[in-house]
Amino acid sequence: MPRPPAPRKTTGRPARISREEIIRTARRIVTEDGADRLTMRRLATEIGSTPMALYHHVRDKEELLLLLLDDHAARSLRRPEPPPADPRDRVLAAATAIHEVLAACPWIVEVLTADDLMSTSALWFVEQIVAGLTESGLSLDEAVRGYRTIWYYTAGEILVHATSARRRSTDDRPTYRDQVFAALDPAELPLLSRAAPRWTPLTAEDTYEQGLRALLTGLLSHTPA
Template identity: 45%
Template structure:
């Protein structure tokens, strides 16, 4: 009789069920089928168990996703950051983006503080340290981190959502349809950019925007000399 999960299904139950085996199965679904197919029910089927048995090991999908982040973060090499505090702040902000960009399956919990604690706590420390060395108080550094965090999460959410939406479209976007009907007299700026809007908004301006944000956050602050350990 053929195993219900296909040719590989019968071999999966040889090892005892554990969080490690659950993470391996979840990563297999992500790699083979994509993040939209990962659910607790689909994972239970992959493991040839009932959803209730799965919940004995993983509380919910939120905990599952955090386990996946921890698994993929384990052993990651930390790059050497610049000595100059302003450049280090920018580099840490870029690292925050790069770390989160590794996990497109985390769209639904990107706003969770647990995600940062698990995946990028060392990046958070580097960013705060650099901000303080740039002349901010620790409280101001926390606010700077929050501003950079919100910008980064927004960029990633918009990017992943837009890519998925465009991949599924079989018609011009709603924006393109609306732009085509606008009067140049009523909307001179918008109509002058309408044809170029997709190309302009598709540009990767992450670094430039980060520089603008950091410049605004720091203003004329002078770095504290000799504080970097």
């Protein structure tokens, strides 16, 4: 039975590496060589430790990437100065800021699906979104639902784009989409056939904000279901 009446220093073997050092080194590897070069073994080697030692400071690789995302958000997220007066514009500004920061993270795919709040650094922006929605007439519950709807849209946009971008760089096989479009039957799917040549350029367009505006319009319109 250990009975530590005098809470002196810390007992046990002293740590030689810290979570901060892990994150710092991981960030360096990612920025220098890309996210796919970040392995637990390499990270351990560069820190001068062993892979399993990392696991005492980080639950698993996914948590490490989450910490990396948080680190990135804390450095990059800038609150709009001055905040827009119109509540709708505040929602737009906050969501766009979050989207912008996330879109810059290549390793995001493995983490983003984690939860709906990805970073403490982003909480202020979430608050802005909920605030803008309530000031526009939504109840608190409705505003939270509205935020979550915006989050789904944002996460989906980022994930789909990030994955297809990664695929383009890793892979030279024709996309599934190309195969599908090549075999379209104009009789059965007339609009898709007509749209086929326009599809790829339309996909490349950055329409996040446009979609966000539409979504916001709908959220604030109070149409009866």
